[in-house]
Amino acid sequence: MNKWYKEDLAFIHDDGFRDFALKSAPGILEILAENKIHDGLVVDLGCGSGLWAQELTKADYHVLGVDISEDMLNIARTRVPNAEFRIDSLFKTNIPPCNAVTSIGECLNYLFDPNSDRQTLVQLFHRVYNALTPGGVFIFDILEKGQVAQGTTIKGFTQGKDWVVLVEKEEDQEQITLTRRITSFRKVGEHYRRSDEVHHVRLYEATAIANELSGVGFQVETTHSYGQFLLSKGHVAFIARKPVGVAVKMSSKALHWAKI
Structure with missing residues (x-):
């Protein structure tokens, strides 16, 4: 999970x-x-x-x-x-x-x-x-x-105290999905720690x-x-x-x- x-x-x-x-x-x-x-x-x-x-x-x-x-x-x-x-x-x-x-x-x-x-x-x-x-x-x-124009990529970043996150977004109009590639850096102790995640969402x-x-x-x-x-x-x-x-069913x- x-x-x-x-x-x-x-x-x-x-x-x-x-x-x-x-x-x-x-x-x-x-x-x-x-x-x-x-x-x-x-x-x-x-x-x-x-x-x-x-x-x-x-x-x-x-x-x-x-x-x-x-x-x-x-x-x-x-x-x-x-x-x-x-x-x-x-x-x-x-x-x-x-x-x-x-x-x-x-x-x-x-x-x-x-x-x-x-x-x-x-x-x-x-x-x-x-x-x-x-x-x-x-x-x-x-x-x-229609979040992102077909064939294009939107790039951006947001920063806060001791962290920054970079996001790339692309939309696949055939699959009707949006992909977000997320790279984050967070300061832990004296150094910044990197993590990467890819999130897919279906568009409706x-x-x-x-x-x-x-x-x-x-x-x-x-x-x-x-x-x-x-x-x-x-x-x-x-x-x-x-x-x-409308009646509601209630399980034990x-x-x-x-x-x-």
């Missing part, structure tokens, strides 16, 4: 790229309130270092965070000791009955799970739908096609995803912002509501959460 977002990149992501989670949080909390979800369990798929989980617990929600990176979860457990965190693939993990499911920061695009494909994504939609209480919401965002069309969600039974709304926080070009957020009056294994 610890193949991606290893120790140094997990630290850098938490330290230098936290704005997305923190600036999204107020708008997502507003969405929960608008749907009369003021408490109970929220399952956060791709929870990372727990920044969004921390905001949820501050607002008196219970949190189950799931992530594939052990090093990300080490940070999350320290940051939010009163939340529960689980190392697992977000496409395979058991989702207990809950009032909301979130997946913030294009997590559903990632191809960390070798079995991840369009069918697996739709299966996840079904599992989320079955886990949500009537009136519950599924809030997530995705990247669409918002209209197709909305149709899949509707087919599952969700009432779907798309947006290009979380409240006042505008998403970047080609970045679309979804608010998928499970209609009130999930009774722990039902008692919270």
